[in-house]
Amino acid sequence: MKNPLIIANWKMKLAPQEAIDLAKKVKKASTKYKGAEVVLCPSFTELAEVGKIIDATGLKLGAQDCFWEEQGAFTGEISPKILQEYGVETVIIGHSERRTSLLETSQMIHKKARLVLSLGMRPVVCVGESFDERQEGLKDSIIIRQVHDALNGIWLNKMDSLVVAYEPIWVIGSGQDCDPEEIEHTHQVIRQALYDLFTEQVVDEQVKIIYGGSVDPENVSNYLSHATVHGVLIGTASWDATTFSAVVAGAIKP
Numbered sequence: 698m699k700n701p702l703i704i705a706n707w708k709m710k711l712a713p714q715e716a717i718d719l720a721k722k723v724k725k726a727s728t729k730y731k732g733a734e735v736v737l738c739p740s741f742t743e744l745a746e747v748g749k750i751i752d753a754t755g756l757k758l759g760a761q762d763c764f765w766e767e768q769g770a771f772t773g774e775i776s777p778k779i780l781q782e783y784g785v786e787t788v789i790i791g792h793s794e795r796r797t798s799l800l801e802t803s804q805m806i807h808k809k810a811r812l813v814l815s816l817g818m819r820p821v822v823c824v825g826e827s828f829d830e831r832q833e834g835l836k837d838s839i840i841i842r843q844v845h846d847a848l849n850g851i852w853l854n855k856m857d858s859l860v861v862a863y864e865p866i867w868v869i870g871s872g873q874d875c876d877p878e879e880i881e882h883t884h885q886v887i888r889q890a891l892y893d894l895f896t897e898q899v900v901d902e903q904v905k906i907i908y909g910g911s912v913d914p915e916n917v918s919n920y921l922s923h924a925t926v927h928g929v930l931i932g933t934a935s936w937d938a939t940t941f942s943a944v945v946a947g948a949i950k951p
């Protein structure tokens with residue numbers, strides 16, 4: 698894949714100083730990241746510091762979530778408008794950990810995606826099936842429904858860009874590889890679901906479909922060798938600068 702998108706999801710894994718140290722190390726290594734678009738998503742509390750560290754490098758700043766209103770009495774929530782002021786361009790939305798632990802609904806995810814786009818930012822809408830859903834043969838229908846629920850009725854303007862991340866829930870954090878043929882199939886299913894909502898031209902030019910779930914330095918080039926996979930969303934392998942740089946190297950390998 699030419700210029701793959703690589704999103705580092707630091708989750709709630711790092712203490713403030715650890716996040717700062719990691720950002721500094723990633724910055725140092727980033728001279729070797731040419732040929733990839735790399736986005737770091739620290740916790741909200743580290744956005745300002747990490748943003749300063751990576752300023753004027755090719756690295757971009759992302760967030761792990763946001764609220765669906767721009768402003769108001771919403772205790773504890775973070776507006777994408779505020780994130781934007783910190784330099785955030787990309788926002789992960791509807792991660793399965795939030796769908797499960799915080800009972801985020803498809804309606805919430807839809808409202809978040811809509812607001813993020815309306816502010817000229819890029820949502821990364823996460824979709825994926827559980828192990829049981831897969832065993833019951835429901836995978837494709839679940840994925841189609843998640844894509845439709847998140848994006849139905851949303852209009853993409855010419856300058857907008859959108860990312861859909863396919864993350865099988867049973868692979869996240871497991872260290873397991875996913876069969877690249879299966880990923881390719883699911884990416885085709887996602888593309889077809891997107892064609893229900895947007896024109897082919899919009900999907901082909903403005904939407905990236907990426908893969909996440911135990912991506913590591915060994916499996917990344919295999920996943921990205923499929924033309925339907927435009928990038929990767931990385932958890933575990935992004936929490937150590939050496940491992941993360943090895944993933945980036947594997948992703949940009951000719």
Ligand code: PGA
Nearest residue numbers: 869870910911931932933
């Ligand atoms: P993982 O996490 O790389 O640790 O599987 C991916 C994710 O949750 O986005």
